[in-house]
Amino acid sequence: MHRLTRGLLMLLLASTALGSVGCRRLFRRRYASTYTPTYTAYTATVAATPTAIATIGGTFDAGSPPIDPAKAAAYMLHTTSCDEGHGVASDCNLLGIDYEEARGTLRDYVMAGKYYLMACDGKSPDGCTNLGRLYDRGNGFAEDKVKADGMFLHACNTGSPRGCYELGLHYLYANGGHTQDNANAVAYFSKACTGTGSKSGVGDAYACTSLGYMYMRGLGVKKDLARMMTLYRQGCTQGDPAGCVHVGVQYEKGEGVAQDDTQAVTYYLRACNSAAMGGCVNLGLLYEKGRTAAGVKDPATAATYYDMACNKSDPSGCYNLGRLTQFGIGVMVDLPQAKALYKKACDKGDGDGCQALARVP
Numbered sequence: 001m002h003r004l005t006r007g008l009l010m011l012l013l014a015s016t017a018l019g020s021v022g023c024r025r026l027f028r029r030r031y032a033s034t035y036t037p038t039y040t041a042y043t044a045t046v047a048a049t050p051t052a053i054a055t056i057g058g059t060f061d062a063g064s065p066p067i068d069p070a071k072a073a074a075y076m077l078h079t080t081s082c083d084e085g086h087g088v089a090s091d092c093n094l095l096g097i098d099y100e101e102a103r104g105t106l107r108d109y110v111m112a113g114k115y116y117l118m119a120c121d122g123k124s125p126d127g128c129t130n131l132g133r134l135y136d137r138g139n140g141f142a143e144d145k146v147k148a149d150g151m152f153l154h155a156c157n158t159g160s161p162r163g164c165y166e167l168g169l170h171y172l173y174a175n176g177g178h179t180q181d182n183a184n185a186v187a188y189f190s191k192a193c194t195g196t197g198s199k200s201g202v203g204d205a206y207a208c209t210s211l212g213y214m215y216m217r218g219l220g221v222k223k224d225l226a227r228m229m230t231l232y233r234q235g236c237t238q239g240d241p242a243g244c245v246h247v248g249v250q251y252e253k254g255e256g257v258a259q260d261d262t263q264a265v266t267y268y269l270r271a272c273n274s275a276a277m278g279g280c281v282n283l284g285l286l287y288e289k290g291r292t293a294a295g296v297k298d299p300a301t302a303a304t305y306y307d308m309a310c311n312k313s314d315p316s317g318c319y320n321l322g323r324l325t326q327f328g329i330g331v332m333v334d335l336p337q338a339k340a341l342y343k344k345a346c347d348k349g350d351g352d353g354c355q356a357l358a359r360v361p
Helices: 005-031 036-046 052-061 069-081 089-101 109-121 125-137 143-158 161-172 180-193 205-217 225-240 241-253 261-273 277-289 298-309 313-327 335-347 351-359
Strands: none
Touching: 036 161, 052 109, 069 089, 069 109, 089 109, 089 125, 109 125, 109 143, 125 143, 125 161, 143 161, 143 180, 161 180, 180 205, 180 225, 205 225, 205 313, 225 241, 225 261, 241 261, 241 277, 261 277, 277 298, 277 313, 298 335, 313 335, 313 351, 335 351
16 A cells, blocks of 8 residues: 555544544644645545545555545554554454455555464464465465465464365365375364364354265265255355355255255345355246246346346356347347357356357357
8 A cells, every 4th residue: 555545544544533633733744745635635534434535545546446444444453453563463364364355455465475474473373374375376476285285284273264174175176285085174174164173163164065065975974965954054154155055955956955945045045145156046047937935937037146147257147148138038139148148158168158159040
């Protein structure tokens, strides 16, 4: 973040304590002689409304989007706690997340790695996990799955459920120097899901969903659909949208639970609203088939959900929307648009989209 913008944010955030007069005096001493237009903008918004922070951030951080005021405030607090002599490991980890996810500052994987390392060295297991993820995905550093694996193991052993989950993925997909090992994957997913060894005792939602999948397929554990359903629900409840999609699928099919379209709609909608596009597509299919509470086919609503998924680059959403568009089901017939949608689906690897593209007039 530009030094001047950062200073402005600090002033705005401090305004409730200093008052507008105090902030103006502080600004004059530090910045007025440097950048008069900025002082004008500041005095015009000194009431410290949330939009003030966003407006100044957006105006003077050239090329960056407007700064979300809540995220900007959090970023400044994390910076103060970690980077200005305090060295609080948990806040160093949060500062790394700010840089990785562009929360209140510009995205910078190298800076994220710097703060994750500080957090890890300060005995924050989550910092070790997050640094491992950067190496695992090759974000900001050369991809190094073996190095990532060591960080995940250390994090898991010192109380990070997400570290255990990532380690389980390495065993499942034979990464980090491991041979493929379903039993070890199950063991680490289980530890992560239950939160065993973590200070909070809260498990990892993604691990619960993954463990549910292992029980569904009988991978490294005896197949158990009832246990699968429990774990999918747990993953969904704790915040993994994919877990909600899985719960919806099981209700739709009646596997591991009594068949119930109403429940399927509920869970698909929950997943869709949480940015799991598989939930949007599956919800659209139920509307198209008339398997909702209304009991009638509703292709127009189906098209809305397919469009939501397609706009988020889900190839199945693009294919299904193209199908409705080609034949005028719930929407106007538009062959050029249908062809474009099929191509978008095909380009993202959807076989149905490729076949439809070849057949469209």
